[in-house]
Amino acid sequence: MTRWTEPHGLRAVETWVFDLDNTLYAPGLGLWEQVSARITDYVMRALSISREAAEALRVEYFHAHGTTLAGLMARHGVAPDPFLDDVHAIDLSAVAQDHALRDAIDALPGRKVIYTNGSRAHGAGVAAALGLSGCFEAVYGVEDAGYVVKPQRAAFETVFGADGFDPLLGAMVEDCQRNLRVPSELGMATIWRPADAAEARQDHVHHVADDLAAFLTRIAA
Known part of the structure; x- marks a missing residue:
């Protein structure tokens, strides 16, 4: 047992x-599916390849580089900002405000920020649609990490350094376990919101939050 897994340990964050x-909203909402489809379309146009080839590259680059954009930049010299503007132009009309999550985040001790591998504007837009804008002191996107992406250590160090908080007194909430490894190594508490119930928990994950609002509410209780 570590200090982060002890009862009430997260109250020190x-x-x-x-x-x-897929962290501040449930995967079933379909927003990431919209982004993924737009990424495939962008890869088709940028590289002049078939949809099947573009879809294969989208997945390959995500696994090899952390994001498809990182692979496109490294292997094809694709400019990041037009890509980010295009793939994040999604329909948010089906997004409902999440009052339970808002109340749970507001009740947490300490300050709260968003850090996404998407753009800063995407983070702010989705947070607003969820009714969570007032919960967060800052929103950091991939541009704030110099377009280096999670799970690379340099991405975390750049964003965390710019924010100025002490990782030893921080917690990271993620749907992707590989993006929690470096925060754990930096001394942060790690909380995983799984998108796939069949995926096994990895050793660097301190807590699993299937229902994020309920999990956070228990911390503040």
Whole structure:
């Protein structure tokens, strides 16, 4: 048992860092599916390849580089900002405000920020649609990490350094376990919101939050 897994240990957290996609909203909402489809379309146009080839590259680059954009930049010299503007132009009309999550985040001790591998504007837009804008002191996107992406250590160090918080007093909330490894190594508490119930928990994950609002509410209770 570590200090972060002890009963009430998370009450010592001073800075909460939340991922965005499939973390602040449930995967079933379909927003990430919209982004993924637009990424495939962008890869088709940028590289003049078939949809099947573009879809294969989208998945390959995500696993090899952390995001499809990182692979496109490294292997094809694709400019990041037009890509980010295009793939995040999604329909948010089906997004409902999440009052339970808002109340749970507001009740947490300490300050709260968003850090996404998407753009800063995407993070702010989705948070607003969820009714969570007032919960967060800052929203950090991939541009704030110099377009280096999670799970690379340099991405975390750049964003965390710019924010100025002490990782030893921080917590990271993510849907992707590989993005929790470096925060754990930096001394942060790690909280995983699984998108796939069949995925096994990894050793660097301190807590699993299937229902994020309920999990956070228990901390503040």
